[in-house]
Amino acid sequence: MHPSTWLKTDNTGLFCEPGGFYIDPMTEVTTALVTHGHADHARAGHHCVYASKETLAIMQTRYGEDMAKHQHTVTLGETITFNDVSVTFYPAGHILGSTQILLEYKGFRIVVSGDYKRRHDPTCPPFKVVPCDVLITEATFGLPVFKHPPIENEIDKLLHSLRVFPKRCHLVGAYALGKCQRLIIALRDAGYHKPIYLHGAQLKLCDLYQQFNIDLGELIPVSEVGDKKTLAGEIVIAPPSALSDRWSRSLPNVRTVMASGWMQIRARAKQRNAELPLIISDHCDWPELLMTIEQVNPKEVWVTHGREDALMYQAEKMGYKARALSLVGYDEEEQGGD
């Protein structure tokens, strides 16, 4: 049976009728399968949640232990069933605990890939190519202008800036879940072993990463620094919303750095008032999207949240049937943490 008859979108999200569950629903539902912990995919208050153990831990950290009445840990690669629908979670390579979900029903296989990327990420296993009839892919960076440079290049820019402006506090805007930790690890890999200072919003999730044995080195909350002047020449990481906020005014001689896939576009970087834009993303760039479609080689590609037009056009050019799947509520950046 063709998936378009049993997997549908409504105002709450993506609903699998025969299985009776939603995937990444926006509002409280009876049964939710959650691909990863970003706030626009993982909401609190469901009756029953299925997700990876890391994702459940992230949700508990954010929403409290009782974020859902029943919390089921899934094992990646193991199939579970909902009525006649078989469900298997596979790694997506997006952030800690991120997954894609394979649904099998009446001879059809559909993969909901969630948010994913194909680059190496030390905090999660790599994206697995899962053969299927229909691939639902995101298109956050679904334009050929988006080609993310290697993360090492971007980290070099930051370290170079620290050498050129040794008296300026380098305030880096990075989303609290995923981006922040990846940035810290990349800095450590590049040989930066000084303490890194954190805005309050980053603390809990960094602690959580460390509980999962991901070494982030010495981290110090900015609130524990008595004399803020001592932060001159140091790296402070804060959520993007705090960059131009009152909070940042206590920091000495700030150089505004912003880590995001959007930073590739000058106007976007300017809008953010980023003096030093770092192109670091937890999503696929254009070549990765095309590579994934080729490798998965589905019969159809459904494209969601992002610049669908270009990716659909390209998928059709490559010989795949393509359609847009409009899902509500997935915020490009502010929530989603690209």
Added chain:
Amino acid sequence: MEAFSDLLEQLYYTAGNKAKAQLIADYIANTPDPDRGWAIAAMAGTLRFDFFKRNTVKKLIAEHTDPQLFAMSYDYVGEVSETVAHLWPHSEAVSPLPSLHSIVDTFANVAKQQVSKTLADYLTMMTPSQRWALLKLGTRGLRIGVSARSIKQILADYGNKDIKEIETLWHAVTPPYTQLLQWLEGKADKPDIENAVTFHPVMLSHPIEESDIDGFEPGMWQIENKYDGIRVQLAVNTEKTIQKISSDNTEESDIEKALFSRTGDDISHSFPDLLEHMQGNMVLDGELLVIQNASEEAKESLASIAPPKVDTFNALQQRLNKKKPAKSLMQSNPVGLIVYDALVLEGEQLTSLTLQERRKKLAAWIEHKKIPRVFLSNTLEASSPQELRQLHSRVCANRSVEGLMLKRLDSTYVPGRPKGKWFKWKRDPLVVDAVIMYAQRGHGKRSSFYSDFTFGAWQGEQLLPIGKAYSGFTDEELKKLDNWVRRNAIGRFGPVREVKKELVFEVAFDAVHPSNRHKSGVALRFPRIHRIRWDKPANEADTLEALKQLIER
């Protein structure tokens, strides 16, 4: 090329003039000739030719990428150069890249049919940000927020010279400015510019004080209208003898006539109608205005006899910043020059003469030459402080005049702003009570505070934006306003916050003009916040109708 591209990249993202100046100074200090001179030319807008046309770039990318994908990308990115820089599909990195000089040189000499191929080869060698730099450079479209004036200041600081020296030299030297730069570093002689047409730094006035008016002594002052145009300097030398063959200074410019703004920017290209008739060897100081009878008089060479019919500043504004003005625009808005001083006449330097002597020579010269579109500024009389005040209010009734100028008859022409020599007495500003509608964070010292405001006037129940302003607050007020915006924001458009329509500003401005660009149909000239009316209810602010009553003529 790498260093230039890095510089542009950093300038693009760096806020604040000081930081930008620092980056440019570092670049100049660390980059060899002639590359750095070409970079300066690119930033100051003195490159003489486009390397390639925008159309060449568009055609080239259409040949190398899928047009649909390009269109979708361009729609998102919003700028051709950047879209091309990212989408260029070929990459064979070359290190090091050819120098900036060799790229300039290549495009200067390449055959027309080879331009596109040459550009393609360069794009293939480069990273996206280097491609962007090349495309911006090649179409002379650098927008890095550094004015030509700032570049001159940076050069002056670099060589520890007075900016006036740079301004004087600037138009007499050409890129890549090798001798100029080496002179700044003490490694070469100052460029010789004796015969060149160049900008002479101008003499400026102080705002008049009450005590100056009270102490007014008749007979000591030349009184003139303060015209509402732009101050310009017309420099002409069509009588250059070709005698500088021994020239080791190959960078000397061969320009015969030029029109400069008061800060020394060359604005000749916008006013070919004024320049075409100029002959001789002179430097005139005057006001550029739209003068309605200028062109018709030109035909009959009667210009200096009939009084000029001066149009509004708004009419002049349409002529400013046009790279190549349309013929129809030059006919509908013909420009002319009202001359009030002369630095050079018939090749003779006059700056050490008194104003009285200069004026006598200037009047006789204009009378004799009858140059089309050139008028002598008329002088006014007052025999007491009281008469002077009366004169001021009479003059200000005429909206094409901005007030009065008072200049000491015994003053020599001194560049800069010498004390007690020249005064300007502007008319009182107009004011309107307007309601703030939108706020945006400022830059530099105002950054992170909401300090740029859009305000509107009432049309019935609706507020229509009439202008934008950011100056006129104390630091204390700035904090209070920032706080008010945060508490009263109701919407967001990118960096712009919409606020509750509750707070009234008293906005001062110099004039109001009709405008098709704004929904309100009006545009204010030089609006600034005069007072914050915390006390005034928004519904008592002014109406658009009341504002329209103030439109000139």
